[in-house]
Amino acid sequence: MPETSLPKEFLIFLENQGLLEPKTTVKGTPMFGGVSSDIWRIELPDRSICIKRALPRLKVEASWSAPIERNAFEVKWLQVVGEFCPTIVPSILAHDPQAGMFAMPFLDSEKFKLWKTELLNGHVSQDFAGSVGLALANIHSATMNDPDTERNFPTDKIFHSIRLEPYLEATARRHPDVADALYGLVLDTQNNRIALVHGDISPKNIMIGPEGPVFLDAECAWYGDPAFDLAFCLNHLLLKCLYRPDTRTAYAASFETMKNCYLGALERQYAKDIEFRAARLLPGLLLARVDGKSPVEYITKEHDKNLVRRFTKTLLCNPLSLLQDVCVAWQKELNS
Numbered sequence: 001m002p003e004t005s006l007p008k009e010f011l012i013f014l015e016n017q018g019l020l021e022p023k024t025t026v027k028g029t030p031m032f033g034g035v036s037s038d039i040w041r042i043e044l045p046d047r048s049i050c051i052k053r054a055l056p057r058l059k060v061e062a063s064w065s066a067p068i069e070r071n072a073f074e075v076k077w078l079q080v081v082g083e084f085c086p087t088i089v090p091s092i093l094a095h096d097p098q099a100g101m102f103a104m105p106f107l108d109s110e111k112f113k114l115w116k117t118e119l120l121n122g123h124v125s126q127d128f129a130g131s132v133g134l135a136l137a138n139i140h141s142a143t144m145n146d147p148d149t150e151r152n153f154p155t156d157k158i159f160h161s162i163r164l165e166p167y168l169e170a171t172a173r174r175h176p177d178v179a180d181a182l183y184g185l186v187l188d189t190q191n192n193r194i195a196l197v198h199g200d201i202s203p204k205n206i207m208i209g210p211e212g213p214v215f216l217d218a219e220c221a222w223y224g225d226p227a228f229d230l231a232f233c234l235n236h237l238l239l240k241c242l243y244r245p246d247t248r249t250a251y252a253a254s255f256e257t258m259k260n261c262y263l264g265a266l267e268r269q270y271a272k273d274i275e276f277r278a279a280r281l282l283p284g285l286l287l288a289r290v291d292g293k294s295p296v297e298y299i300t301k302e303h304d305k306n307l308v309r310r311f312t313k314t315l316l317c318n319p320l321s322l323l324q325d326v327c328v329a330w331q332k333e334l335n336s
Contacts (some may be wrong), residue, residue: 003030004025005027005329006027006028006040006042007040007236008023009053009099009101010028010040010042010051010053011026013051013094013099013101013103014026014042014051014103014271015097015099016096017093017094017095017096017103018094019044019049019094019103019272021071021095022042023281024045026042026043026044026250027042027043028041028042028043028051029042030039031050036057037050037052037053037054037055037071037217037219038053038055039052039053040065040121041053041106042106043129047105047106047311048105048106048108049093049103049104049105049106050103050104050105050106051101051102052071052074052101052102052104053071053099053100053101054068054070054071054074054100054101054219055068056068057088063083065071068100068156069097069158070155070219070220070221071100071101071102071219072097072100073153073155073158073217073218073219073221074102074217074218074220074221075092075095075097075151076152077153077196077198077218077221078090078091078092078104079092080143080149080152080196081139081196081215081218084138084142085138085139085142087209087214088135088212088213088214088215089109089211089215090104090105090216091104091105091212092104092213093105094249104276107207107209107214111209111210112207112208112209112210112214113207114203114204114207114208115128115132115203115204115206115207115209115213115313116202116203116204116206116207116236117231118208119203119236119237119240119251120243120244120298121246122244122246122250124247124250124251124253125254126250126253126254126257127257128212128213129237129254129255129257129258129261130166130207130257130258130260130261131212131213131261132201132206132213132233132266133214133230133257133259133260133262133263133265134261134262135201135213135264136198136201136226136229136230136233136262137194137252137261137262137263137264137265137266138265139196139198140195140196140197140226140229140266141195141265141266141267142196143195143196143223144194144195144226144270145194145195146195146196147273149196149223149304150193150223151319152223153196153221153222153223153333155221155223156190156222156224158220158222159197159199159220159222159224159305160190162199162219162220163200163220163222164186164189164190165229166292166293166294167284167285167288167292167293167294168182168183168185168284168285168288168292169182169183169186170288170291170292170293171284171287171288171291171292174291175287175291175309175313177313178287178312178313178316178317181284181316181317181319182284182287182316185280185281185284188225188280188281189225189227189228189277189281190224190238191225192224192225192227193223193224193225194224194226194270195223195224195225195226196221196222196223197220197221197222197223197224197225197226197228197229198215198217198218198220198221199218199219199221199222199228199229199232200217200218200220200231200232201215201229201232201233202232202233202236203233203236204217205217210326212228225277226274227274227275227276227277227278227281227287228278228281230259230262230274230275231278231279231281231282231285232260232285233258234255234258234278234282234323235282235285235286235289236296237251237252237254237255237258238251238255238286238326238327238330239286239289239296239298239299240284241330241331242299242304242307242308242313242334243298243299245334248331248334251318252327252330252331255323255327256324256327259275259323259324259327260328263275275321275322275323276321278323279319279320279321279323279325279326280319280320281313282323282326283313283316283319283326284312284316286308286311286312286314287308287309287312287313289308290308290309291305291306291309300317307333307334310333311330311333315329
């Protein structure tokens with residue numbers, strides 16, 4: 001995208017935060033891809049930065065609103081995780097909670113590649129998938145059963161409004177025949193509050209950096225069920241199998257590697273329960289990415305959507321307890 005003049009609100013933010021001298025001319029480039037925020041790359045005299053501003057209404061076809069204070073909890077998530085895993089999150093340069101804006105360094109595409117783009121292009125690394133699982137497990141383990149962290153993330157309503165409602169509840173309204181199962185997943189997720197959750201662990205929010213994965217876009221941050229993060233990310237590896245049949249084996253292998261690295265890094269008493277809940281969540285999230293408020297843009301054929309509907313409804317009515325079994329069943333469905 002070409003450079004253009006910054007919106008006035010962004011200039012005021014830069015000046016108020018001491019990142020730009022008053023009356024200094026600066027241009028920026030709007031960055032696209034997300035639905036919940038305005039993001040600009042800005043070239044300052046000494047460096048490149050990004051500014052992110054939360055939107056009250058998300059850029060999707062369905063009606064979907066969310067409070068802009070989620071921006072403050074995104075900053076807090078990045079700061080908390082940065083204390084014990086500094087290489088997997090960007091630093092915060094400035095933050096204005098009233099404006100719902102914060103600044104961070106720009107991650108140059110020559111050093112940081114977007115995992116989603118790599119996966120869609122068929123460039124699949126099991127080792128990187130494993131490093132994502134391990135990093136996620138480290139975040140969950142470090143914050144598990146921590147009352148201080150729980151108090152700092154009173155975001156139940158935000159998480160419901162931008163995750164549980166648009167994904168599981170909206171899908172339940174479209175599919176009354178499995179609505180009870182989907183609403184049951186909502187309740188199970190709400191009732192297991194044990195660790196700091198990112199809420200949008202998706203390949204579009206994960207960069208492949210020189211030192212491993214870098215997690216972005218934590219505006220769904222919540223102290224809740226870590227099974228949601230695990231299932232949310234693994235779901236995308238299943239979806240890619242449908243998008244690129246020629247790379248299904250590699251996506252499935254990455255699913256297994258990520259799952260094994262994640263569960264292997266947890267204490268056994270937690271790993272078993274989290275896997276159980278993630279295996280049950282996965283079909284609901286898979287169906288939601290076809291018929292929820294935020295469907296993936298690369299599944300467009302009605303035949304493929306119907307395949308997802310048929311498969312997920314079977315598992316919602318007859319749940320599996322192991323993630324490996326879900327992956328194997330999905331491969332069988334695709335090959336049938």
